[in-house]
Amino acid sequence: ARDDIDAVYIPLPTGVRSEWVIKAAQAGKHVMCEKPCGIDVAETEAQLAACNEAGVQFMDGVMFMHSKRLDALRETLTDGSIGEVRRIHSAFSFNGGDDFVSGNIRMHSDLEPLGCLGDLGWYNIRFNLWTMEYAMPKAVSGRMICGAARGDSPDQVPVEFSGELFYENDVTASYYCSFITANQQWAHVCGTDGTLRVDDFVVPFFGSEAKYTVSNTESNQHVCDFNMEQRDRIVSVKEHANAHPTAQEANLFRNFGDLVLSGETDPKWGEITLQTQQVMMACLESAKQDGARVEL
Amino acid sequence: ARDDIDAVYIPLPTGVRSEWVIKAAQAGKHVMCEKPCGIDVAETEAQLAACNEAGVQFMDGVMFMHSKRLDALRETLTDGSIGEVRRIHSAFSFNGGDDFVSGNIRMHSDLEPLGCLGDLGWYNIRFNLWTMEYAMPKAVSGRMICGAARGDSPDQVPVEFSGELFYENDVTASYYCSFITANQQWAHVCGTDGTLRVDDFVVPFFGSEAKYTVSNTESNQHVCDFNMEQRDRIVSVKEHANAHPTAQEANLFRNFGDLVLSGETDPKWGEITLQTQQVMMACLESAKQDGARVEL
Known part of the structure; x- marks a missing residue:
């Protein structure tokens, strides 16, 4: 392998990605990998093992993990604002649209067998894992609402998918992803004392600040007079x-570059990739059983 | 029965409600009934049969059905704004809170066997039915996330519940209701071209207008430059x-009163009550089978 390259970014289709992640690692290159990283858990494990053995950094390309908004969100989640x-x-x-469904590589089951679940649901699941500080759900449920494929695809891929995650203490999460529904990318975290809402959790809306809303709506009643009072607070990060x-996106590559240059690898990034893949595959397994609970 | 009463409002606990709805109808009184109207479909059918036989109006107490905001929402749903x-x-x-769980009648299985599903989920299900112009889902799924009961209750009642509705053409709906999560009452309708969001669909926030937000977020990309552009439009109804x-709430009783005084009964109100109860009971049946699909 040539010496003047330290790291590679691997945006190849998921169906052929694993081979190249492993080759890159074996050549001593640090790896920035697009998602979903593997077509199944075994592939992701093989990628991580190769990176580990070669002593190179592995990181998946989830941009929002590198937004400063997450620091603010964590503070809101831990300061009692929403309980x-x-x-x-x-x-x-x-x-x-039609062109996407008939022509995009994400509609080919050899290239992107996980369809919208791999392309979009990866972010939903990662957001859940992040919110729960990487606790794994005890069980999950998933439903493939509909599938489709382009003409040359052997099988259908998920085009619309919903899932539910079951954590300890009856904490739950639900998500929905789709290639045939208008742009939306919202997340709500609902607590015992309030809720928080991010309207653009994956790709922040154009502008110079990233925002979210904390709500502590109150219902006040005095005999027959009642008011539902809106108490919203907008938090903004530059x-x-x-x-x-x-x-x-700049932070993503800066953080990855800093790790590579530090000479120390951080196993956290590979671990959360593996967790994401594990939860995703369990959701897909559940979908094959029409939503039956799958333990993790 | 006395002659100086034309109609009765029946807010009794669900467990004893049906008996009094039927007695009121048999006495020739029009009936405004709290929800859930029956503990099961058979009870609601019996109530409607009694009202029908006596020629009296039946209407359930779902206030938001009488908000002028619904007319605006219907326009947004049909004018192409969200596809x-x-x-x-x-x-x-x-x-x-703890006092509610240990003392409220909604935590007693004889009085309110449907718990949060009957008290809150009724509104979620009704909103789905209204949005779909009263098309019934083909099937549903439900999960009782957790149950609880006050000390003198024979059984647990649902305290946290989630459900999913499956309509024709892969249109789906998910809902969540809970007695142990902070105040929230939002609804999103996601179309092929946009989404709409109501932050207070059950009890509008204190103020002189009822609002909702229509979003047609656009993702624009030029080579390596991309923008996710927020395009929100707030619709406000006086x-x-x-x-x-x-x-x-005033409209609810005014509309009911107008019907009573008109001398003509409108069967629509009973029909949507029955649909709501049918969907709810199917969700509960699914929950007893840990989320298995229940056909309707």
Whole structure:
């Protein structure tokens, strides 16, 4: 392998990705890998084993993990603003249109067998894992609402998918992802004392700040007079969207680069990739059983 | 029966409600009934049969059905703003606290056997039915996330519940209701071209207008430059919250009173009550089978 390359970014289709992640690692290159990292858990484990053996850094390309908004969100989650987390909802979708369904590589089961679940649901599941500080759900449920495929695809891929995650203490999460529903990328975290809402958790809306809303709505009643009072607080973090040096995408590559240059690898990134893949595959397994609970 | 009473409002606990709805109907009184109307479908059918036989009006106490905001929402749903409906999400919860769980009648299985599903989920299900213009789902799934009971209750009642509805053409809806999660009452309707969000679909926030947000977020990309652009439009309807004469609660009793005085009964109200009860009981049946699909 040549000496003037330290790291590679692997955006190849999921169906052929694992082979190249492993080859890159074996050549001593640090790896930034697109998601879903493997077509199944075994592939992701093989990638991580190869990186571990070669002593190179592995990181998946989930941009929002590198947004400064997450620091603010964590503070809100731990400072009592919404109490104990009880329920997480999220939705991530875009409507690819007919051209997408008939021509995009994400509609080919050899290239992207996980369809919208791999492309979009990866973010929903990661957001759940992040919110729960990487506790694994005890069990999951998933439903493939509909599937489709382009003409040359051997099988259908998920085009619309919903899932539910069951954590300890009856904390639950539900998510929805779709290639045929309009753009949306919202997440709600509902606690015992309030809720928080992020309207753009994956790709922040164009602007110079990343925001979210904390709600502590109150119902007040005096005899026959009642008021449902809205108490919303908007939290804003200075961080540009799009191609600005402060954007989460820039942070992603900066953080990866810093790790590579530090000479120390951080196993956390590979571990959360594996967790994401494990939860995703369990959801898909459940979908094959029409939503039956699958233990983790 | 006395002649100087035309109609009765029946807010009794669900466990004893049906008997009095039927007695009231048999006495020739029009009936405004709290929800859930029956502990099961058979009870609701018996109530409607009694009202039908006596020629009296039946209506359930779902206030938001009488909000002028629904007319605006229907226009948004049909004018192409969000395209074809693909997914509905809603959540309705409040945190009753320890006193509620240990003492409220809603925690007693003889009085309110449907717990949070009957008290809150009724609204989620009704909102779904309304959005779908009263098409019934083909099937449903439900999960009792947790149950609890006050000390003198024979059985547990649902305290946290989630459900999913499956309509024709892969349109789906998910809902969540809870007695132990902070106040929230939001609904999202996600279409092929946009989404709409109501932050207070059950009890409008205190103020002189009822609102919702229509979003047509766009993702624009030019080579390496991309922007996720927020395009939100807030629709506002003049309608006071709380005890004002224009409030939905006032409209509820005004509409009921007008029907009673008109001398003609409108069967629509009983029919949508029965649909709501049917969907709810199917969700509960599914929950008893740990989320298995139940056909309708």
